[in-house]
Amino acid sequence: MAGSSLTESSGAPVGVLALQGDFREHIAVLKSLGADAVGVRRPAELAAVSGLIIPGGESSVMDKLSRLFDLAEPLKKAIADGLPTWGTCAGLIMLADTILDGIEGQQSLGGLDIAVRRNAFGSQLDSFETELAIPVLGETAVHAVFIRAPIVETTSSTVTTLAALSDGRVVAVEQDNLLGTSFHPEMTGDTRFHEYFLEKVAGR
Numbered sequence: 001m002a003g004s005s006l007t008e009s010s011g012a013p014v015g016v017l018a019l020q021g022d023f024r025e026h027i028a029v030l031k032s033l034g035a036d037a038v039g040v041r042r043p044a045e046l047a048a049v050s051g052l053i054i055p056g057g058e059s060s061v062m063d064k065l066s067r068l069f070d071l072a073e074p075l076k077k078a079i080a081d082g083l084p085t086w087g088t089c090a091g092l093i094m095l096a097d098t099i100l101d102g103i104e105g106q107q108s109l110g111g112l113d114i115a116v117r118r119n120a121f122g123s124q125l126d127s128f129e130t131e132l133a134i135p136v137l138g139e140t141a142v143h144a145v146f147i148r149a150p151i152v153e154t155t156s157s158t159v160t161t162l163a164a165l166s167d168g169r170v171v172a173v174e175q176d177n178l179l180g181t182s183f184h185p186e187m188t189g190d191t192r193f194h195e196y197f198l199e200k201v202a203g204r
């Protein structure tokens with residue numbers, strides 16, 4: 001399906017939280033799919049988007065900047081009001097109701113009824129790549145890149161697991177308007193996860 005047909009219906013652009021991290025990569029993928037994509041740094045910019053990606057980066061820094069720029073409360077409200085929102089890696093940590101191994105005082109925006117452990121693979125295995133089965137994206141496995149990645153340690157019954165590692169550890173989840181992935185689909189050239197998110201935005 002052409003990306004443009006996924007997005008034309010809403011009219012409003014898709015936002016990518018642009019406080020810190022690899023927001024440019026997400027904007028480039030969204031644009032390659034024909035979507036109108038913009039960086040979000042201010043509450044007025046947030047108010048104008050039809051969906052939001054919270055990118056990878058460093059969640060403790062993103063947390064501090066979102067509070068400093070008075071974006072944390074508007075973000076929490078938009079998420080609670082049903083804005084389709086997808087967090088990748090640090091973004092997944094931002095969306096988790098509970099952070100394990102956060103830095104002192106670290107807060108999340110919340111929304112996903114999960115507990116996420118930061119840097120869950122330890123220093124032995126900071127970064128790795130693997131093939132993941134993600135049935136909602138079709139039969140072909142997804143090549144997934146993990147960089148100092150978090151793991152979803154617990155999920156409530158309202159959360160759907162979209163993908164897990166071969167040992168069962170959960171790395172992609174969906175709950176109502178929210179999506180979360182431990183890995184970085186914006187880095188691999190496989191646009192299926194972005195298309196899945198744009199369908200969610202279009203179907204809101």
Ligand code: GLN
Nearest residue numbers: 056057058059089090148
């Ligand atoms: N370890 C980072 C954090 O705690 C996440 C890494 C990433 O986004 N690639 O936020």
